[in-house]
Amino acid sequence: SQTIHQWPATLVQPVGSPLSLECTVEGTSNPNLYWYRQAAGRGLQLLFYSVGIGQISSEVPQNLSASRPQDRQFILSSKKLLLSDSGFYLCACIIPGLARNEQFFGPGTRLTVL
Amino acid sequence: DAKTTQPNSMESNEEEPVHLPCNHSTISGTDYIHWYRQLPSQGPEYVIHGLTSNVNNRMASLAIAEDRKSSTLILHRATLRDAAVYYCIQSGSARQLTFGSGTQLTVLP
Numbered sequence: 001s002q003t004i005h006q007w008p009a010t011l012v013q014p015v016g017s018p019l020s021l022e023c024t025v026e027g028t029s030n031p032n033l034y035w036y037r038q039a040a041g042r043g044l045q046l047l048f049y050s051v052g053i054g055q056i057s058s059e060v061p062q063n064l065s066a067s068r069p070q071d072r073q074f075i076l077s078s079k080k081l082l083l084s085d086s087g088f089y090l091c092a093c094i095i096p097g098l099a100r101n102e103q104f105f106g107p108g109t110r111l112t113v114l
Numbered sequence: 115d116a117k118t119t120q121p122n123s124m125e126s127n128e129e130e131p132v133h134l135p136c137n138h139s140t141i142s143g144t145d146y147i148h149w150y151r152q153l154p155s156q157g158p159e160y161v162i163h164g165l166t167s168n169v170n171n172r173m174a175s176l177a178i179a180e181d182r183k184s185s186t187l188i189l190h191r192a193t194l195r196d197a198a199v200y201y202c203i204q205s206g207s208a209r210q211l212t213f214g215s216g217t218q219l220t221v222l223p
Contacts, residue, residue, distance in 0.1 A: 042215065
């Protein structure tokens with residue numbers, strides 16, 4: 001079965017610093033991959049999704065970017081963090097061909113921007 | 115924006131059934147109703163989904179109104195581990211899920 005890893009688990013960064021969050025998936029090939037952000041006490045906001053290597057779709061304009069350099073690797077980046085970038089970042093995937101159509105979520109990265 | 119409406123919070127006693135309502139009055143004929151739940155400090159997990167007929171699995175049951183404008187997630191015997199935020203989502207595919215604020219379920223011992 002698939003496993004989603006996210007690194008790091010927690011992160012505290014100053015405003016204006018760069019960011020790189022990594023998501024890797026094991027146990028499947030060619031997954032659809034997603035990045036979500038969850039602000040405190042709120043629902044999940046879809047940031048990016050990818051259907052294949054190098055294919056990224058952005059859902060909201062912002063100072064974040066995403067890349068998919070390998071089939072099972074999804075990276076979320078920023079050149080300069082804002083206070084409003086604080087939140088719980090979740091990576092998710094959909095397994096192609098699975099009978100039950102569901103998104104599987106990773107454990108998340110909690111980012112605090114000071 | 116989320117297209118479904120759920121109560122912000124609900125309480126239940128342990129080992130009693132819980133009925134979590136959801137309104138989705140704008141649902142189209144091809145939209146499924148998906149339910150996910152999120153335990154504290156974890157990512158959401160799939161609970162159940164359905165189109166028209168009621169659905170059962172090991173976690174819960176989903177009762178869908180005949181006009182499909184509302185549905186109810188049923189936990190048959192709530193446990194303390196069921197305390198979570200429950201999200202009801204209408205979507206044509208799991209590829210596009212819009213999470214609202216959900217219902218915070220508190221289970222009382």
